Amino acid sequence: MPNALISTAPDFSQPIAVLKHCHDRIRKQLETLQNLLDHLPQHGNDAQAQQAAHSIMRYFNQAAPHHHADEEVDLLPMLSVTATGEDAAVLQKLMPEIMAEHQQMDGLWHTLNLQLAPIADGATATPAGQLSPQDVQQFSAVYSAHMEKEETWIAPMAKRLFSAQQMQQLGSAMQQRRGIPA
Numbered sequence: 001m002p003n004a005l006i007s008t009a010p011d012f013s014q015p016i017a018v019l020k021h022c023h024d025r026i027r028k029q030l031e032t033l034q035n036l037l038d039h040l041p042q043h044g045n046d047a048q049a050q051q052a053a054h055s056i057m058r059y060f061n062q063a064a065p066h067h068h069a070d071e072e073v074d075l076l077p078m079l080s081v082t083a084t085g086e087d088a089a090v091l092q093k094l095m096p097e098i099m100a101e102h103q104q105m106d107g108l109w110h111t112l113n114l115q116l117a118p119i120a121d122g123a124t125a126t127p128a129g130q131l132s133p134q135d136v137q138q139f140s141a142v143y144s145a146h147m148e149k150e151e152t153w154i155a156p157m158a159k160r161l162f163s164a165q166q167m168q169q170l171g172s173a174m175q176q177r178r179g180i181p182a
Contacts, residue, residue, distance in 0.1 A: 022067045033136055056116060
């Protein structure tokens with residue numbers, strides 16, 4: 001009997017749940033980013049700041065690109081060939097927005113990644129090397145709105161429209177992308 005006290009991640013047999021779990025992890029990293037922004041002025045670039053910067057960078061440099069590829073390469077194209085009627089109309093409107101937001105988030109991340117690298121490396125904080133509150137706020141706001149859109153429209157549509165075989169295909173592609181053996 002599984003231990004109900006331990007929260008585990010969904011497996012790839014539930015690909016939409018995995019995508020939601022990724023969103024939850026993104027929210028935690030955005031919270032860590034905000035905490036780091038608040039931490040630096042009081043404590044400087046201490047071990048906690050370095051650890052937080054490493055964690056944020058690891059997530060957005062490794063896991064987030066996989067998540068975007070899950071959506072761009074598999075989820076959205078599968079939905080576009082499956083959706084009809086009103087679903088197809090909603091998807092036709094949202095797909096270009098989602099793709100553009102991915103590009104926008106990638107650009108915003110590039111800027112933040114450059115700001116986080118010296119923090120992660122333990123450099124002495126200088127005004128020029130500080131984490132920009134405006135950049136953190138913009139990145140967080142765009143990501144949060146983007147995830148809300150996907151959770152409101154895309155995930156429910158996929159759950160409603162995809163067959164068991166399509167869910168298995170999506171889950172397998174996501175698992176393979178991460179190099180996890182079947």
